[in-house]
Amino acid sequence: MCYKVAEGITQNKSKDEIHAKSDWIGAGLLTSLNMAEQAAFLMTKHTEFAIAFQSE
Numbered sequence: 192m193c194y195k196v197a198e199g200i201t202q203n204k205s206k207d208e209i210h211a212k213s214d215w216i217g218a219g220l221l222t223s224l225n226m227a228e229q230a231a232f233l234m235t236k237h238t239e240f241a242i243a244f245q246s247e
């Protein structure tokens with residue numbers, strides 16, 4: 192009986208941690224995507240950025 196209760200608590204805690212980590216990873220990916228989108232916008236709209244990236 193005690194084993195089953197402990198197993199359930201551990202499993203629920205593990206699931207919560209997995210969900211929290213996946214939310215954190217998803218937020219990081221969304222931030223990276225938004226930053227890439229902003230960089231692409233800047234490179235197309237502002238010649239200073241385009242020139243800087245072409246010289247590399």
